[in-house]
Amino acid sequence: xxxxxxxxxxxxxxxxxxxxxxxxxxxxxxxxxxxxxxxxxxxxxxxxxxxxxxxxxxxxxxxxxxxxxxxxxxxxxxxxxxxxxxxxxxxxxxxxxxxxxxxxxxxxxxxxxxxxxxxxxxxxxxxxxxxxxxxxxxxxxxxxxxxxxxxxxxxxxxxxxxxxxxxxxxxxxxxxxxxxxxxxxxxxxxxxxxxxxxxxxxxxxxxxxxxxxxxxxxxxxxxxxxxxxxxxxxxxxxxxxxxxxxxxxxxxxxxxx
Numbered sequence: 001x002x003x004x005x006x007x008x009x010x011x012x013x014x015x016x017x018x019x020x021x022x023x024x025x026x027x028x029x030x031x032x033x034x035x036x037x038x039x040x041x042x043x044x045x046x047x048x049x050x051x052x053x054x055x056x057x058x059x060x061x062x063x064x065x066x067x068x069x070x071x072x073x074x075x076x077x078x079x080x081x082x083x084x085x086x087x088x089x090x091x092x093x094x095x096x097x098x099x100x101x102x103x104x105x106x107x108x109x110x111x112x113x114x115x116x117x118x119x120x121x122x123x124x125x126x127x128x129x130x131x132x133x134x135x136x137x138x139x140x141x142x143x144x145x146x147x148x149x150x151x152x153x154x155x156x157x158x159x160x161x162x163x164x165x166x167x168x169x170x171x172x173x174x175x176x177x178x179x180x181x182x183x184x185x186x187x188x189x190x191x192x193x194x195x196x197x198x199x200x201x202x203x204x205x206x207x208x209x210x211x212x213x214x215x216x217x218x219x220x221x222x223x224x225x226x227x228x229x230x231x232x233x234x235x236x237x238x239x240x241x242x243x244x245x246x247x248x249x250x251x252x253x254x255x256x257x
Contacts, residue, residue, distance in 0.1 A: 036075065036209045037220045040065075043079040050086045063096055069206040071103040071190040072199050073115060081119045088123035098122070101179050104186040107193040109143030117142040122175060131174035133165050139178070149181030
């Protein structure tokens, strides 16, 4: 009899623990999906401003989601790098090729921080309009053999590279040469990394988030519209209080009846 009582209590504990863990798992998944949807929304707005065309911004955002699913990097990382490169005025038509080259080079280097560092180095070359020693050093620190690439792609001598500060390489020559050198060395490295256990887990997660975000987008947009209504109402209340105090606010919010 005692054993049966303990058994019932134990079963009850197991069932309750399973229930609460399921609830927590759903909450975590919902939070992750909400954060992802928020990131997509904010990125879409940012790209619309940078690109100047909402349809192009949406298509580019879809490309970034595919890039995140195909490489070891999450959507937020990919979108952040894309925003930076667009701000440096890289042409939109070249963005996918540039970002895949950076992803391949980063995967081959084995250093996650190189993803940002390579992008920033290319951005600085673009902003300056020329390649200088500072960017060469930054690329080398990110694991890119920039000196060797210049020798192979542009036929530069050791002396010319050493004196690059006096005779910098123009941007329209430097960046294509660096990208060609990176592609020859590292093409497919990100895809190979994505076939590892960790990479496959990232691919599964990103694809599930993309599917879920599209499936639940109407619900998310409805939630956003309701939040907008609340924000607008509170904004009106704030103005009423400023004009005539709390009583004036109540008079304007509620009709006489």
